[in-house]
Amino acid sequence: MRTTGDVWLAAGVRTPFAKVDGPLAGLDAIQLSVRVARHMVDQLHGGLPDFFVWGHVVPNLTWSNIAREVLMDAGVGATVPAFSTVMACGTSMVAAFEAAGMLNDTSRQLALVGGVDSLSKIQIGLSQPLSDWLRGFQHARSLGQKIAHAAEIRAGDVGLYVPAVTNRTTGLSMGEHTEITAKQWDIGRAEQDAYALESHRRAVAGWDGGFFDDLVVPTDDVASDTIPRRDTSLEKLAKLPPAFDRTSGKGTMTAGNSSLLTDGAAGLWVATTAGLAKLPPRTPRARLLDFEIAAVDFRVEGLLMAPAFAIPRLLARNGLKYADIHLWEIHEAFASQVLFHLKALEDGAFVRDKAGVADDLGPFPRERMNPHGGSVALGHPFGATGARILSQAIKELDALEPGSRAIVSICTDGGQGTVALLERA
Numbered sequence: 218m219r220t221t222g223d224v225w226l227a228a229g230v231r232t233p234f235a236k237v238d239g240p241l242a243g244l245d246a247i248q249l250s251v252r253v254a255r256h257m258v259d260q261l262h263g264g265l266p267d268f269f270v271w272g273h274v275v276p277n278l279t280w281s282n283i284a285r286e287v288l289m290d291a292g293v294g295a296t297v298p299a300f301s302t303v304m305a306c307g308t309s310m311v312a313a314f315e316a317a318g319m320l321n322d323t324s325r326q327l328a329l330v331g332g333v334d335s336l337s338k339i340q341i342g343l344s345q346p347l348s349d350w351l352r353g354f355q356h357a358r359s360l361g362q363k364i365a366h367a368a369e370i371r372a373g374d375v376g377l378y379v380p381a382v383t384n385r386t387t388g389l390s391m392g393e394h395t396e397i398t399a400k401q402w403d404i405g406r407a408e409q410d411a412y413a414l415e416s417h418r419r420a421v422a423g424w425d426g427g428f429f430d431d432l433v434v435p436t437d438d439v440a441s442d443t444i445p446r447r448d449t450s451l452e453k454l455a456k457l458p459p460a461f462d463r464t465s466g467k468g469t470m471t472a473g474n475s476s477l478l479t480d481g482a483a484g485l486w487v488a489t490t491a492g493l494a495k496l497p498p499r500t501p502r503a504r505l506l507d508f509e510i511a512a513v514d515f516r517v518e519g520l521l522m523a524p525a526f527a528i529p530r531l532l533a534r535n536g537l538k539y540a541d542i543h544l545w546e547i548h549e550a551f552a553s554q555v556l557f558h559l560k561a562l563e564d565g566a567f568v569r570d571k572a573g574v575a576d577d578l579g580p581f582p583r584e585r586m587n588p589h590g591g592s593v594a595l596g597h598p599f600g601a602t603g604a605r606i607l608s609q610a611i612k613e614l615d616a617l618e619p620g621s622r623a624i625v626s627i628c629t630d631g632g633q634g635t636v637a638l639l640e641r642a
């Protein structure tokens with residue numbers, strides 16, 4: 218990170234989030250992003266960000282640098298440098314960290330960062346052997362060569378590559394991995410359902426109370442998030458079948474206590490103090506004091522466990538205890554994952570022996586967590602979640618006393634975790 222001068226994060230906007238194959242299904246990742254980028258650049262009244270960082274997780278063959286494509290399609294910055302970045306569900310949070318490290322006092326004072334995923338518009342590819350064969354066919358110079366090459370295809374070569382939410386090393390889905398970790402940490406079905414219900418209740422209350430109004434820009438067809446439920450209850454949640462362990466009779470994770478596959482885009486500002494002055498004066502902002510990115514051997518620790526390593530290290534490095542953090546925003550990939558993070562953070566032996574932090578961090582203030590719901594109720598478009606959760610935290614922090622601090626945490630595929638430490642000015 219930039220080592221001299223303050224680094225600020227300021228709340229951006231996002232599209233509404235909607236379940237895959239739902240009302241946003243007509244927009245691809247670039248089209249979703251364009252709505253966010255255009256709205257945010259318009260806030261500068263003719264000014265431009267100095268650079269643009271964007272990310273998406275599910276690959277698409279028709280572009281490589283989505284950031285540049287978004288700016289061009291948005292028509293808001295043909296002369297603004299733009300690059301893309303990716304780190305699974307932490308994508309747009311690491312985009313903010315990268316931007317923070319690139320700020321200077323002259324040419325790079327204000328960055329627009331964010332991310333997107335459209336799971337409705339994923340691109341299905343060809344298996345590698347079939348792609349190899351097609352390339353060979355394309356390169357054959359004569360009809361004879363083409364006929365000879367055509368004869369080389371084998372039935373086993375013909376296959377498709379369908380993007381899936383699985384870890385490449387193990388072949389298990391995020392949900393299957395998390396079921397294993399939930400069992401290891403003895404996280405029961407009833408506590409997951411209760412957690413999920415509360416996430417929905419808070420998200421609905423947030424919408425009803427106007428909290429999301431200036432964080433979300435409607436699309437032509439969708440005015441607000443479509444995933445938060447008014448109609449859910451513990452009874453309804455308890456009836457849902459296990460989604461990831463359907464055979465052992467011990468599966469605890471369901472469609473109701475998991476984040477759903479989601480479409481959406483979100484943005485965020487990253488700025489020096491001079492860059493911040495280019496934003497509308499009432500834009501909520503917070504100092505990025507420090508951040509931590511942890512990686513663990515997920516075959517040992519659990520695929521989504523890294524934030525429980527990163528958070529104690531980040532706090533200890535800054536001389537802070539849990540109680541010194543006034544707001545916690547923890548990404549809810551699954552209710553069980555939040556619950557095993559909390560159990561690990563409250564386990565002194567884990568913090569000492571696994572995270573390697575000798576300090577006693579004190580009791581964890583669970584009541585300060587995710588006040589307007591999290592990804593279980595709001596949805597989780599992988600590339601967008603980092604910017605969504607940071608903007609939300611910055612706005613929540615803005616309502617607290619000056620000097621209040623927030624921790625914002627995201628677990629990611631590959632056993633990694635990204636955690637930001639923010640402070641209200």
Ligand SMILES: CC(=O)SCCNC(=O)CCNC(=O)[C@H](O)C(C)(C)COP(=O)(O)OP(=O)(O)OC[C@H]1O[C@@H](n2cnc3c(N)ncnc32)[C@H](O)[C@@H]1OP(=O)(O)O
Nearest residue numbers: 306382391449453460472473475476477478550628629630
């Ligand atoms: C680091 C990370 O973030 S890793 C996480 C990455 N993300 C993931 O892995 C995505 C995980 N999610 C998924 O794979 C999918 O969304 C699943 C498997 C959980 C659910 O998929 P689907 O079965 O298609 O979900 P769907 O929305 O249709 O819900 C299934 C049923 O549960 C019901 N349901 C879902 N949520 C609720 C709720 N809160 N209350 C009551 N009922 C509910 C639905 O109404 C539906 O009922 P129906 O079959 O009668 O229509």
